[in-house]
Amino acid sequence: MAPREITVSPSRPIPTGYAFLKKGIKYKTLHCRRLTHEAGKPVYIVEHRKKVLGICVPQPIFDQVQAQADETLAARRLATEQRDAALIRTAAAELDKQFPRIPKVDREKVLAHGFKKHSGRVGRTSQIPLQRKVLYAVSAHIRHAHTRYEAILDKGGNRDDARKAIQKTVQDTLRFWSATRGRK
Template sequence: MSTPTKRKVHRRKRRHAPRRDRVQKSQSGSSAKGSKSSTKSGILPPSDDPLEENIFEREPMPQGYVFVPKGSVYITRHCRSNTKESKKVVFVIYQCPPPCIDKEQDKAAKRTLGIRVPREIHENVSEQEALTSQRRSDAVDARDSKTISRARDLLLEEFPLMPRDSLKVILDHAFLKGSGRVGRTSMTTDKRKASLAVEAHIRHMHTPYESLLDDGVDRSDAREKVWPIVKAIKKTWEGSTDGNFVDLTLR
């Protein structure tokens, strides 16, 4: 009688061991899934910020939260910072990618749509945005005016013989806010920006550069062909031509 009893106990232990393994695997799998927001269409990586969570737009809205679409930098920035200051989570909303697409398409389709933040915080930020709108607009205008004024002074200092109509065109074009052109870059010095802006203006307005492009000449080859003219006119505007006059009627 004692021998069968031992065998039964032994069999129970052997049956329980794999069952424990399955529980451990299940728990580890569920924790791994908890670190990512997943759908049939793909998986979002977890945020590095403990107070931010990346989720797809189809996820249900948390109680007391509202959706803040992209568009207003002021509202998005302050809603995000105020939510974190209150030790609450900011949900970053991603567009759901369409089904049955490859990995590259899936990656491209995952774009942010906005954030979800507590309703009260959004209401307070929206109120402050309205109250400070005019003051912020005036500050931006004053800053932009200062930038253009500084650029004008630098261009006149570096190129004192530049025709005044060319000066206006360069300021309106190369230094146009939001244009992404050389006058607005933060990747180089002010003097370098002024020099590149003048070269670009001369190349397009006082050389056959555009005609060469229309004739099918490669862009880099066209730049090389007109560079002697660009360099000569630039030196003329600098006042360092050694008495050599450059005709500016070329188009």
């Protein structure tokens, strides 16, 4: 049985009848790869110095996926916006549950910053439960907005020392915001 995926260098010519799809567009990569496998053809993975640059797939499959991507773009964007809005609503409910006394301005900043799409921030990870994401996002907000953390770093302090220096303030604020009285 022929290999389904073959790793090649960028200097190797693209096989006849194949097109190059650069890395970065998950929708196209997923569908090109799946359709190529279903057609029983190999997918060529183009790598340079162990870094994937993209894939080569049969030209008709490339063209088909390109057309589908164009046709479905608006619907996929809408679905993404709806998922993102649902995540923010769920995070807001969890934030209100854990920290009922968080000031409104801080609440909005935590949601906008800690759950910002494509930010790499804790709120966007799928690796930890929502309760922890909210706790970590609130802790980070307190650290950066309500302590001397940034000033310590600006004066040349290292992160570990700065975190130790402000730890009590963060913990005290977390306790105060989580007390079960009405929001400020």
